[in-house]
Amino acid sequence: MTKKHLTILTGGSRGMGLAMGQQLLREGHVLISIARKTSEALAREATDARQLQQWQQDLSDSGEAARRLGTLLSSLHEDDWASLTLINNAGVIPRIAPLAQVPVDELLNAMRVGLEAPMALTGAFLAATDAWRIPRKVLNISSGLGRRPMASQAAYCSSKAGMDHFTRCVALEESRKPHGARLCSLAPGVIDTDMQAQLRTANPAEFPDIGNFEALKADSRLTSTDEAAARVLAYLQRGDFGTNPVADVRDA
Template identity: 30%
Template sequence: MNIYYITGTSRGLGKALAEGLLRDSASHVTGLARNNSIVHERYKHVEIDLADPQQVMDFQFGEHPGAASITLINNAGAVGPVKYAGKMTDANIARLYQVNLIAPSLLINAFIRSYTDHAATKNIINVSSGAGKNPIDGWSVYCATKAGIDMFSRTVNEELNLSGSKNFRIWSVAPGIVDTAMQEEIRNSDPGNFSRLSQFISYHSSSQLAQPDEVAKKYFRILESPSTFTEVVISVKDIDPDTPPKQP
């Protein structure tokens, strides 16, 4: 039995990840999101608002005795409102940090604490972004939080290695430009707060956006062959879903 916890499963990449994993009869998926759009006998939905720190801190992982693997995928994220610093509200800044960085950090902390002594293989995958490495105007908080989740992942990996924690792996994986509601929100931005608006509109009009189910397959490749991916911070651009997994 393989256990998966995925945030943001109501739509987009999160939904594609959940539905793809459920095709395997050994998979059991728990989705953490405000809304539910998946009906499946091996899917459990937990209604949670990741923008509320208390709700995140109150969440408890299950025990799952006998599970072969337990995986946390921090997929949920938010980019908007797309505005320059000085034009954002304090509440919007706080919400973006909470959803993109604080919530996944809290869940990772609880995940490690819950399963340190569990014999299963434990995986943590954070959905990152190339914006964590490259400044994009109008996205200052999004860029900062994605850089933060990359470094948090690298540091946690170092801690797991130094502490001798067994069977834990962590990655922070940039998905590229995916055809999701986030991209639609970006295309509706005010050009006065986003100099690259026409570029992102062009990505959509020229069919350059990747489909969520195709991107999900690349994340699955990491879980199929974890020892192949030795770097913590990677991009799906470096993953070929059609190449057979390498043997450890």
């Protein structure tokens, strides 16, 4: 029997996450989608009930999410799978305003979902499969804003910068092992998502860069979610994936 590829994906209920999940299912992957809500659009792509699990999980409770993933992976047998991949895609933007004006609950939630959860899930993923010899990959969806500062985006920029750097650290750890996982924190380019709409509708008095995001939309410089997903998944399949632990999908 042909072995299947297993992918765990966060934020698979909408946007680029949904598009990635749909494309993975069409390619025959077994998919575990972790999101606050299930997606009928994602479910329609599954060929049968065994191909897709949709976990309703608030990723701000990163401890519960990590324990749940660790329990699942510890119950699996390496010989049943061709490869194992974790894609940390979920993220949120709190109120778009200077840090002093962001409600503390929104700030903490953004950091938990955007940085704490990816770290916890990556740790659980690696711990449960440390002895596995099949290919294992961790793809963290980062952003150009993790590599340059922007006013009124302290939480999002910081979570993505943290994602980049923890990926570098863990890649060093895994490189010391004979069958270590390969990791990459990948910026996917500018994508036409709800997050972009959120940025365009911010209060101009609180967000000095709003004009840049309005121009991206007006000038048709945003990539569709389907196209962005295809480019990200193609990068994931590159033979040199993980060689550069912090990368951009547009890298040659």
